Amino acid sequence: MDISDMRRDFESEGLERDALDDNPVRQFQVWFEDAREAGILEPNAMSLATSGGDGMPDIRTVLLKYFDDAGFVFYTNYGSRKAHEMAENPKAALLFPWIG
Numbered sequence: 001m002d003i004s005d006m007r008r009d010f011e012s013e014g015l016e017r018d019a020l021d022d023n024p025v026r027q028f029q030v031w032f033e034d035a036r037e038a039g040i041l042e043p044n045a046m047s048l049a050t051s052g053g054d055g056m057p058d059i060r061t062v063l064l065k066y067f068d069d070a071g072f073v074f075y076t077n078y079g080s081r082k083a084h085e086m087a088e089n090p091k092a093a094l095l096f097p098w099i100g
């Protein structure tokens with residue numbers, strides 16, 4: 001199997017900065033609704049990337065429980081690796097893998 005040949009053409013309306021909300025959280029709300037309406041499986045599942053003091057990156061799936069202008073909320077165990085890493089380094093990244 002040649003993985004380099006695997007490519008799906010995504011036809012869409014494109015992405016123009018002028019069409020985006022100035023508030024990224026309001027824009028996320030729009031995209032989240034779009035993902036739900038498109039029937040994406042578990043649209044609230046997100047990849048959370050963190051790295052602790054050693055700089056070694058980690059990534060895992062967590063479920064979004066709530067979001068507003070203050071941020072994105074998920075539930076976890078304070079004893080987990082992700083909790084330790086975020087205590088050491090509060091910078092993190094989220095990815096919503098909305099591939100239908």
Ligand SMILES: Cc1cc2nc3c(=O)[nH]c(=O)nc-3n(C[C@H](O)[C@H](O)[C@H](O)COP(=O)(O)O)c2cc1C
Pocket residue numbers: 045058059060061062063064074075076077080081082083
């Ligand atoms: C679909 C899915 C949803 C998950 N949701 C959560 C979650 O909301 N919170 C959580 O702590 N772990 C969740 N997990 C488990 C994490 O992916 C991870 O394995 C676990 O939290 C340990 O991560 P850590 O050792 O990097 O801290 C989920 C896993 C899957 C597959």
